[in-house]
Amino acid sequence: MITDLINACGWDAGTYIFFSQNVFSPLIYYSHLTPVFVSIIFGVYIYVANKKSLLNKTLFFITIILSVWLLLDLILWATDSVQIIEFAWAVINLVEPVIYAAFVYFAAIFVSGKDMSERTKFLLVLPLVPVILLAGTHFNILGFNLTNCDRELVEGPMAYYNYVIELIYTLWILLLGLISAYTAKDKLTRSHTLWMISFILVLLFGFASGNILGTFSDNWALGQFGLFVIPVCVGGLAYFVVQFRFAGNTKIAAAQMLLIGLWLAVGSLLFLQNIRYVHIIVGATLAFLALLGYMLLQSFKLEVRQRQEIEKLAANLEVINKQQIVLIHFVTHQVKGFVAKSRNIFSMMLEGDFGQLPDSMKAIAEEGFKSDTKGVSTIQEILNASNIKSGKVTYANIPVDLCEVTKEVMADLKPVAEGKGLALSFTCSDTVPTIAGDRLQLLNALKNLIDNSIKYTVKGEVNVILEKGDSVVRLIVKDTGIGITEEDMKNLFTEGGHGKDSQKINVDSTGFGLFIVKNIIEAHHGRVWAESPGEGKGSRFVVELPISATAS
Amino acid sequence: MKSSEFHIDIFDLFAVAIFFVVLQIFYVSFIKHDYYPIFTTEEEIKSEKDINFGVFAEYL
Numbered sequence: 166m167i168t169d170l171i172n173a174c175g176w177d178a179g180t181y182i183f184f185s186q187n188v189f190s191p192l193i194y195y196s197h198l199t200p201v202f203v204s205i206i207f208g209v210y211i212y213v214a215n216k217k218s219l220l221n222k223t224l225f226f227i228t229i230i231l232s233v234w235l236l237l238d239l240i241l242w243a244t245d246s247v248q249i250i251e252f253a254w255a256v257i258n259l260v261e262p263v264i265y266a267a268f269v270y271f272a273a274i275f276v277s278g279k280d281m282s283e284r285t286k287f288l289l290v291l292p293l294v295p296v297i298l299l300a301g302t303h304f305n306i307l308g309f310n311l312t313n314c315d316r317e318l319v320e321g322p323m324a325y326y327n328y329v330i331e332l333i334y335t336l337w338i339l340l341l342g343l344i345s346a347y348t349a350k351d352k353l354t355r356s357h358t359l360w361m362i363s364f365i366l367v368l369l370f371g372f373a374s375g376n377i378l379g380t381f382s383d384n385w386a387l388g389q390f391g392l393f394v395i396p397v398c399v400g401g402l403a404y405f406v407v408q409f410r411f412a413g414n415t416k417i418a419a420a421q422m423l424l425i426g427l428w429l430a431v432g433s434l435l436f437l438q439n440i441r442y443v444h445i446i447v448g449a450t451l452a453f454l455a456l457l458g459y460m461l462l463q464s465f466k467l468e469v470r471q472r473q474e475i476e477k478l479a480a481n482l483e484v485i486n487k488q489q490i491v492l493i494h495f496v497t498h499q500v501k502g503f504v505a506k507s508r509n510i511f512s513m514m515l516e517g518d519f520g521q522l523p524d525s526m527k528a529i530a531e532e533g534f535k536s537d538t539k540g541v542s543t544i545q546e547i548l549n550a551s552n553i554k555s556g557k558v559t560y561a562n563i564p565v566d567l568c569e570v571t572k573e574v575m576a577d578l579k580p581v582a583e584g585k586g587l588a589l590s591f592t593c594s595d596t597v598p599t600i601a602g603d604r605l606q607l608l609n610a611l612k613n614l615i616d617n618s619i620k621y622t623v624k625g626e627v628n629v630i631l632e633k634g635d636s637v638v639r640l641i642v643k644d645t646g647i648g649i650t651e652e653d654m655k656n657l658f659t660e661g662g663h664g665k666d667s668q669k670i671n672v673d674s675t676g677f678g679l680f681i682v683k684n685i686i687e688a689h690h691g692r693v694w695a696e697s698p699g700e701g702k703g704s705r706f707v708v709e710l711p712i713s714a715t716a717s
Numbered sequence: 718m719k720s721s722e723f724h725i726d727i728f729d730l731f732a733v734a735i736f737f738v739v740l741q742i743f744y745v746s747f748i749k750h751d752y753y754p755i756f757t758t759e760e761e762i763k764s765e766k767d768i769n770f771g772v773f774a775e776y777l
Contacts, residue, residue, distance in 0.1 A: 167755050251753050252746035256739060263735070286727050297734050301741035304773055307765050308754035318753075319762050322773040 167311065174314035176245035183236075185243040187316065195449075196392040197239040203396035204228040204235075207403040219280055223271045224406055228399060230267065231372075234260050235392070245316070247309055254318045259300040262293055262327050264372070265334035268365050272338045275361055275406075276345035292330040299323045331373060338365055361405045368398035397456055404460055494551055501544040508537035543675055549609065550660065550677035553684045560603040560688055567611075567638055567710070568593040570604060571631055574612045582619050588626035589619070596633040600710055602689045610685035613678040614693075614706055615642055621704070622646035633712075637691075640708040649697035649704050657695055658683040686710065 179185025188194070208228025211221045237253040237260070244250060266289055273281050281289070299305055300323070307319040342362025349355035371394035511534035514522060522530060552558050575591045582589040618627045625645030632639050649657065660680045686693045691710035697703065745752040756762045 167757070170757065247755070248747050248750075252742055255742045255746065259735065259738060259742070283726065290727050290731050293731070297731075297738050300738045301745055303753075303769055306753060307762075307769055308756050310762060311755050311757050312759055312762065319756060319766065322770050 170311055171247070174316075176314070176316065178245050179243050182249075183239055183243050185245065187245060188242045193239065193242050197235045200392055200395035200399070201232045201235050204231050204399045207399050211403050211406055220271065220274045220406055223267065223274060224402060227264065227267045227271060230260055230264055231395065231399070234264060234372075235395075241316075250316055251306060251309065251318065255300060255306050258305050258320070258324055258327060259296060262296055262330050262334070265331045265369065266290070266293060268369060269334050269337050269341070271402075272341050272362065272365055276341055276358055292333065295326060296323065296330075299326075331369075335366065335369055338362060338369075342366075357405060361402065364398040364401040364405070367394050368402075371395060371398070397452065400457055401460070404457070490551065490555060494548070497544050497547050497551070501541060501548065504537050504540040504544065508534060508541060511537060546613075546675050546677050546681065549681050550675075553681060554660065558606070558688075560606055562601055563604065564599040565602045565604045565607055566599050567607070567640070568597050568631055570608050571611055571629060571640065574608060574615055575629065577612065578615055578619060581616070582627060585619065585622075586624065587619060587622055589629075590626065591629045592631070594630075594632040597631055597638055598633065598712055600638055600689075600712055602710070603685075606685045607689070610682045610708075611640065613682045614640075614708065617678050617682075618642050618644040618646060618704065618706065625703075634709065636713070637709040637711055640710075642706040643703070644705075645703045648700045648702040649695055650700050654695065654697070658693070682708075 177186035179187065183194075205228055208225040212225035215221045234257060237257050240253050241250060241257070244253075269289055270281060270286075273285070299321075302321075304321040305323040307321045310317045310319050339362065342358060342365075346355045346358045346362070349358055371392060511530050513519065514530045515527070515534060549558075571591060571593065575589065579589055615627065615629060622644045623646065627642065627644045627646075630641045630643070632641075658679045660677065683693055686708055689710055691708060693706065693708045696705045696707070754761075754765070756765065
C-alpha cells in the first residue's frame with residue numbers, strides 16, 4: 166500500500182542523484198552549487214596560502230562542512246528515494262549546529278589571534294553532546310510524511326533544540342565581535358572586526374533562513390534564496406583572513422577572488438534557459454561583484470597610502486642617516502685625536518722624556534700605551550670603513566710589489582702573533598709580478614686580513630703564501646683558528662658582520678675588518694673569499710688580484 | 718613523530734563521535750528499513766509527535 170502511494174506521487178528518479186524534475190526550480194542548482202564551488206575554491210586558496218595557520222585551517226574546514234550540508238540539501242530536493250531522504254535529512258540536522266560551533270571557533274581565533282583554551286573548547290562542544298546522542302534516534306527524525314507528495318520528514322524535538330543552540334552560538338559570535346570591536350586598539354582593527362563578524366552573521370542568517378522558515382511555515386522553497394549570501398560571505402571572510410592573518414598581498418587576493426566570483430557567476434548563466442532566473446542570478450552576481458570590487462578598491466587605496474607613508478619615512482631616514490654618518494665621522498675623528506695624544510704622552514713617559522719613572526708608574530704607563538694604541542687602531546678601522554662606505558676613498562694607481570708589502574705587514578704583526586704563541590710564516594714565490602694599485606690601501610687590506618687570522622687563532626699557526634696564478638696574484642692566509650660556520654660565512658665580509666661566537670675570542674672586534682678588505686680588493690678588481698671545513702677546524706682566506714689590475 | 722607532538726584534544730574526540738553517529742544514521746536509514754515509520758495521515762503524525770515530544774520533555 167505504501168509503495169502504491171509513493172508510486173502515485175510520480176516522483177522523478179533523476180540522474181546522478183542531483184539532477185531531477187523534483188527540484189522545484191533550476192534556481193536551486195544556482196543557490197546550492199555556486200556556494201559549494203566558491204566555498205571550496207576559497208577554502209583551498211586560504212589553506213594553501215598558509216597551511217600552518219589555525220585560522221586558515223578552520224576556514225577550510227568550515228568550507229568543507231558547508232559544502233557537505235549544501236550537497237546533502239540538494240540531494241534532498243532531487244532524490245525520489247525515501248531512504249536517501251531520511252539519511253540526508255538526519256545528517257543535515259547533525260552537521261548544521263557543528264557549522265555554527267565552527268564559526269564561533271573561527272571568530273574567536275580571528276579576534277584573539279590564538280587558539281581557544283581547552284576549557285572554552287569544552288564549553289563550545291558541550292551543547293553539541295545531545296545532538297550527537299540524539300541524531301540517530303527518533304528525537305531527530307520521527308518518520309516520513311506521506312500525507313502529501315512533498316517528500317518531507319517529520320522532525321522530532323532535536324530540530325528545535327538545534328535552533329536554540331544555533332541561536333546561542335550566533336549570540337556568542339555577536340558578543341565576541343562587539344567586545345573585540347569595543348576593546349580594539351585602533352579604528353582600523355575595530356572596523357575590520359565588525360566587517361568580519363557581519364559576514365559571519367549574514368552568512369549564518371542566510372544559511373539558517375531555509376530551515377527555520379521551512380520548519381515553522383512548511384514552505385521549504387522560500388528560504389533557498391538565503392543561500393545566495395554564502396559565496397559572498399565566504400569570499401569576504403577569505404579576504405579578511407588574507408588581509409589580517411598572514412600578511413599576504415590583499416590586492417592580489419581580492420583580485421583573484423573577484424575573478425573567481427565573476428567566472429563562476431557568469432559561467433553558471435550558461436546552464437539557465439529561463440530568462441526569469443537570469444534576472445535573479447544577475448542581481449546576486451552584481452551584489453557579489455560590487456562587494457568584492459569595493460574591497461579591491463579599498464585595498465588599492467590602503468596600499469597607495471602605505472606606499473606614500475613609506476616613501477616619506479624613507480626620505481626622512483636618508484636625511485637622518487646622512488646626518489648620523491657625518492656625526493659619527495666627526496666624533497670618531499675627534500676621539501681619535503684625543504686618544505692619539507694620550508698615547509703619545511704615555512710613549513714619551515716610557516721613553517723618559519719626563520724623567521725616569523718609578524717601576525709602579527712604568528707598568529701603568531705601559532698599560533695606558535697599549536690600551537690607547539688599540540683604541541687608535543679601532544677608531545681608524547671605523548673611520549676607514551666609513552670612508553669606504555661613503556665613497557670618499559680615492560685610490561692611487563702605481564706599481565706595487567705585493568711581496569714587499571706582505572713582508573712589511575708580517576713584520577708589523579709578528580710581535581702580535583708571538584705574543585699569542587703562534588707560529589707566523591710567509592712564503593713568496595719568485596714569479597709574483599708587480600701589480601698596479603694603491604700601495605697604502607693594499608697594505609691596509611692585507612694587514613686586516615692577516616691580523617684577522619691571528620686574532621681568531623688561539624693556538625697553532627698562521628701561514629701566508631703569495632703566488633702567481635693564471636693572470637692573477639693569489640694571496641692565501643691559512644690558519645688553525647676557530648673556523649667559520651656556514652651561518653657565519655654569510656655575514657663574514659659584511660659591514661659590522663660578526664661571527665656567532667667571534668666576540669668571545671676577540672672582544673675588541675669592530676666587525677669592519679673584513680668589510681674593509683673586501684672593498685679595497687674589489688676596488689682593485691680582485692676578489693676575496695673564505696673557506697673553512699667548519700667550526701674549530703681553521704680557515705683559509707684567499708685574495709686574487711688581476712695582474713693587469715688598476716684601482717678605481 | 719616525537720611523543721610530545723602527539724596530542725588528542727576535545728575536537729578529535731568529537732570528530733570520532735560524529736563519524737560513528739553518521740554510521741548509525743546510515744544503519745537506521747538504509748539497513749534497518751522499518752526504523753523510520755511512514756505516516757499516511759495527519760493523525761498518525763500528531764500522535765507520534767505528542768508521544769515523542771512528551772518523552773523528550775520528561776527527559777528535560
